[in-house]
Amino acid sequence: MARTVNEEKRLERRKRILEEAVILFAENGYSNTTTALIAKNIGVTSGTIFQYFPNKEALFHAAVLEPLEDIQKKSLALLQQNGTPAELLKNMVKDQFDHIYFYTNELRLVQSVLGQRIRFPELTQKVLDSIKVMTDKIESVYAEGQSMREFNPGFSPAMISRSYISFLNGVALTLGEDIVHHPEWENLKAHAYYLFAPVQHSKN
Template identity: 85%
Template structure:
C-alpha cells in the first residue's frame, strides 16, 4: 500500500521549495517575495507550491523554523560532547561562526522575523524560544566552567550567554555580504570567545593560589 517512491519524491520537492524560499525570503523579505517567483525558481508552476504548503504564510513559517531547528540541534550537540566546559564552548563558538557563513540566509531570515514582531507574533515567539534554549544551554555549561576555574567568576552566566548570542547575531547582521572575507573576520571569531572572559593558564595559576 505504501508508496515509498512517491513519498520520497514529495519530500525531495518539498525540500527544494523550502530551500528556494529561504533564499528568496531572506533576500527580499516576506511580502516582496511572491509565491510565483518561488515556484519559478524551483521550476514548477504557481499552483504546485500549494500542494506542499497550505499557504504562503505556512511556507514562511517552515522556511524560518525548520532550518533554525537544524542549526539548534547542531549547536546543542557541541555542548554535549566530551570535554571541559571551556573546550566545549570554544568549539561551539567555532562551529557557530562557521554557521554564520554556511547558513547566512537561514539566520538572516530568523533575524528579520525579530524585526517584525507585531506582524508575526507567533513566529517571533518561536524564534525567541529557540534563542532561549540556546542561551540556557550555554548558561549551564558556562556556570560549570566557572566552578572549574576556566571562566572569570565575577560574571553572571545568564548575562554572558545572552551577550554571546547578541554578539553572534549582531555580527551576522552588521557585517557585509561577504562576511567571511572581511579583514577582521578571524579576529572577530577570537573576540567572541574573549566575551566569555576565559581565564588564561597563567591567570588560572595565579587565581588558584
C-alpha cells in the same frame, strides 16, 4: 522501492521549495514575495507548492523555524560532547563561525521577524523560545565552567550567553557571504570566545 523513491523525490522538492523561499523572503520581505515567484524560480507551479505547504504563511513559518531548528540541533550536540566547559564552548564558537555564512539569509529572516513582533506575534514567540533553548544550554555550560574556575566568576551566565548570541548574529548580518574573506576573520572567532571571559592561568 517505488514508494521510497517517490518519498525521496517529495522530500527533495520540499527542500528545494524551502531553500528558494528562504532566499526570496530574506531578499524581498514577506509582502513582496509570492508563492508564484517562488514556484517560477524553481520551475514548478504554484499548485505544487501548496501540496507541501497549505498557504504562504505556513511556508514563511517553515522558512524561519526549520533552519533555526537545524542550527540549534548542531550547536546543542556540540555542547553535549565530552570535554570541559571551556573546550565545549570553544568548539561551539569555532563550529558556528566556520559555518555561519551558510545561514546568512536564514539569520536575516529571524531578525526580520523579531523586528516585526506585532505583525508576527506567534512566530516571534516560537523564535524566542528556540533562542532560549540555546541560551539556556550555554548558560548551564558556562556556569559549570565558572565552578571549575575556567571562566571569570564575576559575570552573569545569562548575560554572557545573550551577549554571545547577539555578537554571532551581528557578525553574520554585517559581513554576510564575505565573512570568510574578511581580513580579521580569525580574530573575530577569537573575540567571540573572549566574550566568555576565560580565565588565563599563569604558567610556572
